Amino acid sequence: MKLSTIVIDDEPIALEKLKSYVQKVPFLVLDAVCQSGFEAMQHMATHDVNLIITDINMPDLSGLEVVKSMTNPPMVIFTTAYAQYAGAHCQPHHLCNAGKRCSPLAQQGFYFQAYGER
Numbered sequence: 793m794k795l796s797t798i799v800i801d802d803e804p805i806a807l808e809k810l811k812s813y814v815q816k817v818p819f820l821v822l823d824a825v826c827q828s829g830f831e832a833m834q835h836m837a838t839h840d841v842n843l844i845i846t847d848i849n850m851p852d853l854s855g856l857e858v859v860k861s862m863t864n865p866p867m868v869i870f871t872t873a874y875a876q877y878a879g880a881h882c883q884p885h886h887l888c889n890a891g892k893r894c895s896p897l898a899q900q901g902f903y904f905q906a907y908g909e910r
Contacts, residue, residue: 795842795867796823800832800858802850806873810845829853833861841866848872 797820801807807825814820823841826832830853832846846855848870859865 794819794821796821796840797843797845798824798826798832798835798841800826800829800844800846800850800855801871802827802847803873806847806871810871814845829855829858832858836862843867843869845869845871 797814799807799810799814799822801810804827807827811822811825814822820843823839824832824835826835829846829850832844833853835841843866844855844859846858846868848855849872855870859868
C-alpha cells in the first residue's frame with residue numbers, strides 16, 4: 793500500500809529537501825507540496841491524505857494548528873529547523889497515541905522513521 797503524502801513548509805529550501813526525501817521512499821506518493829497551513833487545509837478538504845509532513849512553526853497557521861484542527865488526522869511527521877520547537881512544542885502524545893519521539897531529521901533519519909528503526 794502506498795501512502796498519499798503532503799509536505800508543508802514555508803521555507804522553500806526545506807520544502808525541496810522534504811520533497812526529495814518523500815520521492816525516494818517507494819511506498820510514499822507525493823500528493824501535494826504546500827507553502828502554508830492554509831494551502832494544505834484547502835488541499836486536504838478535497839483529497840484523502842495518509843501522511844502529513846509539516847513544519848511546526850509557520851506564519852499564520854502552524855503545523856501544530858493544522859493537525860489540531862483536524863477531527864481525524866492521518867499520520868504526522870513534524871519537522872523544524874529550531875531546537876526550541878522540537879522540545880517545547882513537539883509532544884506527540886497530545887496529538888495521537890503513537891508516542892513517537894522528536895529527533896533531528898536527516899535523510900538517513902527519514903528512512904529510519906519511514907521503514908521503522910533498526
